[in-house]
Amino acid sequence: MKKNLKKLHSNKELNETETKKIMVTQSSLPPLEEYVEEIKDIWESKWLTNMGCKHKELQEKLVDYLGVEKIDLLTNGHMALELSLQALNLSRGGEVITTPFTFASTTHAIVRNGLKPVFCDINPDDFTMDTSKIERLITPKTCAIMPVHVEIFAMLKKLMRLPKSTILKLYMTQHTRLGLNTKVWA
Numbered sequence: 494m495k496k497n498l499k500k501l502h503s504n505k506e507l508n509e510t511e512t513k514k515i516m517v518t519q520s521s522l523p524p525l526e527e528y529v530e531e532i533k534d535i536w537e538s539k540w541l542t543n544m545g546c547k548h549k550e551l552q553e554k555l556v557d558y559l560g561v562e563k564i565d566l567l568t569n570g571h572m573a574l575e576l577s578l579q580a581l582n583l584s585r586g587g588e589v590i591t592t593p594f595t596f597a598s599t600t601h602a603i604v605r606n607g608l609k610p611v612f613c614d615i616n617p618d619d620f621t622m623d624t625s626k627i628e629r630l631i632t633p634k635t636c637a638i639m640p641v642h643v644e645i646f647a648m649l650k651k652l653m654r655l656p657k658s659t660i661l662k663l664y665m666t667q668h669t670r671l672g673l674n675t676k677v678w679a
């Protein structure tokens with residue numbers, strides 16, 4: 494009995510914790526019926542992969558939205574990073590100066606292109622690469638600089654100013670957003 498009460502108590506505490514969750518971001522979803530209506534064509538055509546009608550439609554809409562000439566859709570953000578680095582045609586073994594404070598994809602994309610990541614220290618203010626420290630990392634092998642913009646920290650800084658008792662758990666992640674993404678230049 495005592496044990497059960499203890500269990501109940503901890504469940505209650507857990508539920509209270511659940512309701513106090515602070516969502517930093519949340520996916521925006523259309524009403525389910527609207528979504529089902531939208532994908533009916535796919536069911537009818539039975540065309541699920543490789544340049545189907547929805548793929549083409551999204552591609553065209555994104556070209557308009559982003560104001561670019563051409564767009565390629567990829568499975569995920571990692572593939573976009575890996576392929577854009579590949580498109581730069583950098584010599585294997587070249588060094589890419591980047592931030593260690595990022596999602597693993599940044600480094601993976603560099604390594605999978607046969608390049609070597611060279612980590613630059615970050616700024617304590619905004620957690621992005623400290624640009625004053627880049628120059629000393631440049632060697633004859635340097636072929637690119639790959640910074641990552643950590644936009645979430647503006648919000649995080651504000652959250653950290655809240656009284657400690659308000660914050661139960663802060664979950665941090667790097668953020669990629671359509672139209673404002675990781676930029677690579679060499």
Ligand SMILES: Cc1ncc(COP(=O)(O)O)c(C=O)c1O
Binds near residue numbers: 569
């Ligand atoms: C900075 C950064 N680069 C790359 C990625 C990889 O994106 P994806 O998970 O879509 O492969 C992420 C994902 O969180 C990211 O934050």
